[in-house]
Amino acid sequence: MTTTWAKPQRPATDDRRWRALGVCLAAGFISLLDTSIVNVALPSIEHGLGATEAAQSWVVSGYALTFGLALVPAGRLGDIRGRRQAFLLGLAVFTVASAACGLAASPDWLVAFRLIQGAAAGLVAPQTSGLIQQMFQGSERAKAFGLLGSVIGVSTAVGPLAGGLIIDAAGTGDGWRWVFFVNLPIGVAAFAAGLRLLPRFPGSPGRREEFDPVGVVLLGAGVLALMLPLVQEQQWNGRLKWSLLPVGALLLGLFWVWERRMGRLGRAPLVDLELFSLRSFTRGALISLSYFAGFTTVFFVLALFLQNTAGYSALASGLSVMPFAVSSAVGAALGGRLVVRHGRKIVVIGLSGVAVGLLGIAAVAWLVPLEDLGWAAVVPMIIGGIGSGVTVSPNTTLTLTRVPVQRAGAAGGVLQTGQRVGSAAGIAVVGAVYFAHLANGGPAVEALQLGLLTSVGFILVALCLAVADLRERPHAPHDD
Incomplete structure (x- = not known):
């Protein structure tokens, strides 16, 4: 199959493009927020709905499963039928499913609605990267992906804090319902704005393509x-x-x-395998998979330690990761500006910063009393957060930069599927290390440190891939 490199088309005005991007980022924020905000609501779900441990597990993991399963088919659907239509459909279903989750009368219904909600989020996600490919190019595209990287970092990290605030305000009885209801005003506003602002790009040009x-x-x-x-x-x-x-x-x-x-x-x-002949795409996807295996596990193991061992409330635990979230947003905006000039060097610097930050948190956990860990880890949190922001958005830009626009949705779906699989694998491995050490009678601090070191191991795999790519193409960050 011959690949053609198409330039993106644009809506009528620059202002309209950036407002359309805002709609995409709002939808991306709530869909990614729901991967982590529910974690701190599980005790409330158990108390208010009588959910068993198995049901609670499926409330979290069922969303991740259907999210990951939908990404590539959804991206291809947007490529064929038009990304605006696919985006709006996914956003509408996600918003309705969020309301249904909040109104669920039993654990079984809650799990069912969470599965639908996750599939809808998977329908939305690849359309965002595809629309960015269509609406922007060059330095503007890098800036747009920088903003997307900020949303990814902030939504993932702020989820526990948002959940803690909601449960603290609404109470443990029905507070979990408001964790889902919070999506409704954002979803409705984004849908209304999307109808007006999202460009009406056609699907794949030429002959009618199969699914x-x-x-x-x-x-x-x-x-x-x-x-x-x-x-x-x-x-x-x-x-x-x-x-x-x-x-x-x-x-x-x-x-x-x-x-x-x-x-x-x-x-x-479904997936144009010629994409994998592009080294920028293949290596970038592997870097993303390895990085997310280490990145998302930090919040998992740290939240467990702070709440179960250090005695932090859900709200205090969420506040402790805020420095990471804020600095990640700053790093993503910075990385989006620098990637066009410096290419893969930015990703290498970012991954190094994340590794240093995680090692710093492990060191602080050893040196300070448990009750002081939150504030004592602020500096390594900031270092790791900036590194995370400088990693995600530039790597996304570099990974998709040579992808033809008519395949942008499927390519974005492949990239994000790797992120979901990487996150699941990382949490499984790091969780196994953490719980095995506790089960063997080891100190909780050592369990945390071993978990963080395992996360660093995944980050170092991504760093090695980025360094290899940089050494092979030191002066051609965008070329294959």
């Missing part, structure tokens, strides 16, 4: 087999669950063979 249902099934089953044992690692006892991993690898191998066959026959595959 490749066989590819959807193979990829979905493969990703499900990989993610399910990872997100349920703490709930499923025994080792039989790990047998799903080779099954997932086999299904993804069959998916690859099928997609190659589709390409040879001149038919439209």
Whole structure:
């Protein structure tokens, strides 16, 4: 299949483009916020709804599963039928599902609505990166991805704080319902603004392209087999669950063979495998997968330690990670400005900063009393947060920079699927290290340090990939 490099089209005015981007970022914020805001509401859900531990687990992991499963098919749907339509549909379903979650009368209904909510979030996410590809180019595109990186960092980190504030204000009985209701005004406002501002770009030009249902099934089953044992690692006892991993690898191998066959026959595959001939895309996707395996686990293991060992409330635990969230937003805006000039060097610097920040938190946990950890970790939190911001948005820009616009949705879906799988794998591995040390009678501080060091290990894998890419192409940050 021949790949053509198309330039993005633009809406009528510059002001309209940036306001349309604001709509995309608002939708992205609430969909990513829901990956972490619910964690601190689980005790309230247990108290107010009588949810079992298994149901609570599915409230969290079910969202992550359907989010990850929807990304690539949703991106392809936007490529074919138009990203505006796909975005608005996903946002509408997400908003309605949020209301349904808040009104749920039983744990089973809450889990069902969370699955729908996650799939809707997966429908929205790849349209955002695709619309950025269409509306912007050059330094403006880097700036737009910088703003997206700020949203990713802030929404992930601020979730526990937002959840803590809501539960603190609304009470433990029905406070969990407002964790979902908070999406409604943002979702409704973003939908109304999207109807007016989002550009009416057509789908794929030329001949009518197929959707490749066989590819959807193979990829979905493969990703499900990989993610399910990872997100349920703490709930499923025994080792039989790990047998799903080779099954997932086999299904993804069959998916690859099928997609190659589709390409040879001149038919439209779900994922254009020529994307992986672009080193900027392949290496960037691997960097993103490895980085998210280390990045998202920090909030997981730190929240466990602060609330279960140091005696912090959910609100205090959320406040303790605010320096990371704020500095991440600053770093993402900075990285978006610098990536055009410095390319992969920015990602190397950012990953180094994250590693130093995590090591600093581990050192502080050893040196100060538990009750002082929150304020004592502010400096390493800031270092790690800036590094995170300087990593995510530049890496996204570099990864998608050579992707043809008509494949931007599917490419964004592949990139974000890797992030979801990486997050699930990281939480499973770091959680296993943390809980195993506690189960063996080890001090909680050592368990935290081992968890953080494991996270650093994932970050170092991403750093090695970035350094290798930089050494191979030191003067051509955007070329393949």
